Amino acid sequence: MFESGINRVAYLEKIPTFLARKQIEVLIGSRRTGKTTLLKQFIQTLLQQSVSGKDIFYLALDHPALSGHPISEHVRNIRKLFMHDRSRKLYLFLDEVQESPNWEAELKALYDLELLKIFCSGSTSALIARQAGKLTGRQIVTTVFPLSFQEFVRFRGEPPSLSEDYKYEQMADDYLTLGGYPEQVLNPSQEYMTNLLEDILARDLARIHPIKKAHILKDLLRLVGASTGSRTSFNKLSKILGLSVDTIKEYLIYLEMAFLVKPLEKWTTSWSERVYSQKKLYLWDNGIKTLLTGYGDEESRAENAVFLELQRKNIACGYYAESDREVDFVIGSLAKPLPVEVKYLDSFDWKDKRFNGIRLFLNRFPNVENVLLITRRVEFKNAITDKTTLHAIPLWKFLWSAQNYPGMREETDHTQ
Incomplete structure (x- = not known):
């Protein structure tokens, strides 16, 4: 297990719904509202549900070593590294996905052709606007807000x-x-x-x-x-x-x-x-x-x-x-x-x-x-x-x- 911060229950409660559907889960919201932490909390939940760590992959696409490569190339390298069959379902977490080249078309192809459950995040609603409909019907958008008052109280200690x-x-x-x-x-x-x-x-x-x-x-x-x-x-x-x-x-x-x-x-x-x-x-x-x-x-x-x-x-x-x-x-x-x-x-x-x-x-x-x-x-x-x-x-x-x-x-x- 790894450190994933203070749980944001309102979003974690949605995980069963997220996992029950095929669509790409897109988290959008202001920078530093906790989207990266939420992705890690989702991963933590999967691990607690006995999903193998070899089937879960997190990519910070704003990292210089990763941002210059297409997402499909990363997925291929992941399967090659662990010798996964194409029929094996993987869980892919893409942080700051808009930093990856041609990400809209890449996600569309992966959604259509690969057995993946994809979660991704971005810090601007341009993430949605500039897709020009490429992911219509393939994504469900969740806005990550700054902390609610309930969360604010819990972040400051026992209520x-x-x-x-x-x-x-x-x-x-x-x-x-x-x-x-x-x-x-x-x-x-x-x-x-x-x-x-x-x-x-x-x-x-x-x-x-x-x-x-x-x-x-x-x-x-x-x-x-x-x-x-x-x-x-x-x-x-x-x-x-x-x-x-x-x-x-x-x-x-x-x-x-x-x-x-x-x-x-x-x-x-x-x-x-x-x-x-x-x-x-x-x-x-x-x-x-x-x-x-x-x-x-x-x-x-x-x-x-x-x-x-x-x-x-x-x-x-x-x-x-x-x-x-x-x-x-x-x-x-x-x-x-x-x-x-x-x-x-x-x-x-x-x-x-x-x-x-x-x-x-x-x-x-x-x-x-x-x-x-x-x-x-x-x-x-x-x-x-x-x-x-x-x-x-x-x-x-x-x-x-x-x-x-x-x-x-x-x-x-x-x-x-």
């Missing part, structure tokens, strides 16, 4: 009793500041986060995309961090940075592909309104926000954390807005919407003007059954109309077990 809510409140505050990059959680360091961001911008963006003014990417990211969760004006960003609107949009797409920024569209049945309305922009990790904009702004961080949890659970949502009033997130259909509002409060007053957006939404959609209000420590469940129940939930409880609340149903993975 306290759930009755010790004050400890969880403090850990939630720490989570909003540190974020979920595993190494940052284990050994907090501003230098580490600085190097991580530089690495992402240089290796996952400037090296791959035709960016003429790469230094502006960090300025753009800082502006996004300063207005996390706010409706974004591309024209305003264009004027501040002295770039065209089209360039701003293009750079934001690059930041999204590197798992730094994630846009949220307006919740509406009108396709054109969804496309042309302003987007809200969120960061993939609050630790990046701390690095870019410093400490404070807890409510914005809390909203960012809730958004990431919805993404982690693969729950579709949008924001609702009329003029200056809005609801942070709306889940579900027009017939049965679930509004979710994040207010990092220690006390509650329904008449507070900060709830104008929710009150407007209930006027527009009087059949709403439930409203989720994510707070700092306020907790209750009360009827606010004849048909509507307001669930006030402390942030840590929502992040710990979001699936326990109305409308929080995880959607299934899909084959690409």
Whole structure:
């Protein structure tokens, strides 16, 4: 056996499903979110299930000695080394697969012709976009997120009793500041986060995309961090940075592909309104926000954390807005919407003007059954109309077990 780090149970629980299907398992996500560690944990699980070590092969394709050779050549060398029959099933783990030449066609051929179960990882969603359909139907994509709050707590030691809510409140505050990059959680360091961001911008963006003014990417990211969760004006960003609107949009797409920024569209049945309305922009990790904009702004961080949890659970949502009033997130259909509002409060007053957006939404959609209000420590469940129940939930409880609340149903993975 070998050291494979702290188990990420949410992903390890999927191994039986992974092994039961033929498709290539593709892990994508930001650099240093733990994809390599996960591949090693998958290998550890196979070994514990009595799969022979001679049938399992891990290749770090960003290593100079390996990156220049086609994947099929590596597979042939593996079979030759152990004199494996072609009919013997092997398990192939390919880390940073995009570094291998012609990897898309190589994987297609291996999938079609060899008896292999293939797992691979990559640090940019360009890994999927540039395939031009070569692996359609042959791959299933799993996004590896920064640590969830549950994982964050477990990475920091034995979880306290759930009755010790004050400890969880403090850990939630720490989570909003540190974020979920595993190494940052284990050994907090501003230098580490600085190097991580530089690495992402240089290796996952400037090296791959035709960016003429790469230094502006960090300025753009800082502006996004300063207005996390706010409706974004591309024209305003264009004027501040002295770039065209089209360039701003293009750079934001690059930041999204590197798992730094994630846009949220307006919740509406009108396709054109969804496309042309302003987007809200969120960061993939609050630790990046701390690095870019410093400490404070807890409510914005809390909203960012809730958004990431919805993404982690693969729950579709949008924001609702009329003029200056809005609801942070709306889940579900027009017939049965679930509004979710994040207010990092220690006390509650329904008449507070900060709830104008929710009150407007209930006027527009009087059949709403439930409203989720994510707070700092306020907790209750009360009827606010004849048909509507307001669930006030402390942030840590929502992040710990979001699936326990109305409308929080995880959607299934899909084959690409």
